[in-house]
Amino acid sequence: MKASDFLYHRPESVPQVLGLLRDYAGGARILAGGQSLMPMMNLRLWRPAALIDIGRIPDLERLEQKGDVTILGPRFPYWRIENDRVIAERLPLLARMVRKVGDRQVRNRGTIGGSLVQADPTGEMPLGTLILGATIHAESIRGRRAIPVEQYFLGSYATAIEPDEMLVAVEYPRHPAYFSFAEVNRRHNDFAVVSVAVAGDRAADGTWHNLRIGLGGVDETPVLALAAMRRGEGTLLQAPDIAQMGILAAEHIDPPDDFRASADYRRHLTRVHLTRVLGSMLASAGFREE
């Protein structure tokens, strides 16, 4: 199908975008790479009154390094997350996960800001951004605010961004030393049935700290497996620890029952793949699972 009609704006600065967002009072959508927005419009699931094309605004593809902190502009594209050396060094979990986003053509156009605003519950960038404990910066004519990622995802395709706000930056704190990621798909490039990502630091005595465990596809939003995180924090992540963490993660979710998988199967996949990614994170730290 084709998109229904809309008014088109191509502002040259962020303040102009914010003025338009205020004027349209929720009726306008921001167009960046369009890889989520255009399908929704072509299918007429969305019929915005106006599109605000931010493709020409300078500096929205920026990559800033401030000590351990890495800041991405909203239009930072997937292909750069995939290939940029600075990202490979500073945000390797995102570089790993982005390979599962769409396909080559989609990654050539799609952007980090677009993915986070779309907030697909099975999306890789939302899950990676949750695991890494990022801060989402949003701006409106009322001012600028920082939203911790734990408070950002409100539901399926719903975020804390207000209708008059624009996502202007994603700020990632220091990346943990170790990480791992796995995803189960019914078909190549399909939405994830379940995705599991972990990250953490290992102390000199072999204990694990700052453990972050995230699950995609098991709820309305990507979620942290808090019970499993608490169980693993400070341990050596030995086989019994890992086994119990897998059970805890599966117990504390309420996954959907749909045509991709039953709730029980998603719980099973969560347990199995969490134990596997924890094992592979250990292996990446030079340990082998016992």
Added chain:
Amino acid sequence: MSDSSNQIEICFEINGRQVTQTVPVRMHAADFLRHQIGLTGTHLGCEQGICGMCTISVDDRPVKSCLMLAVQLDGAKVRTVESLAPDETELHPLQAAFKRHHALQCGFCTPGFLMLARSFAGRRMNRAEIAEEISGVLCRCTGYEGILRAIEEWLPGTWTDASLSDEAGQ
């Protein structure tokens, strides 16, 4: 700042020539290329970013033209499947490889595969990498084997061809 209007004038480069046209803002790039520019080599399947039939090159990157508005082509360098063959009688080496390896049957997906594979020029890729990279175009006839063989055969010929290097990006 451009005024809101349901028509907008865009200026872009298509297959080596500069074009200025007025386009309805709601028209996607594939419809624009087919209906207004008359380049019907770019095909449309799903119009929701899944099938990859409409893959074209924009600023040397393969993208799905159903997921771009025509207005987003403003200022861009665009290549469609019509840019490949040098003339009516001769095929581009990639097209010739497709022909040799029976990489098409009905041919509907072929422009998409050609424009995607064309972007691999200059890269070293094994079969698994090629298979991964072409996953964004669907073929319902061939089972992909001939397509993989054709790209595998064509690729080494691009490694030393300096004339391709300016388009050797992703």
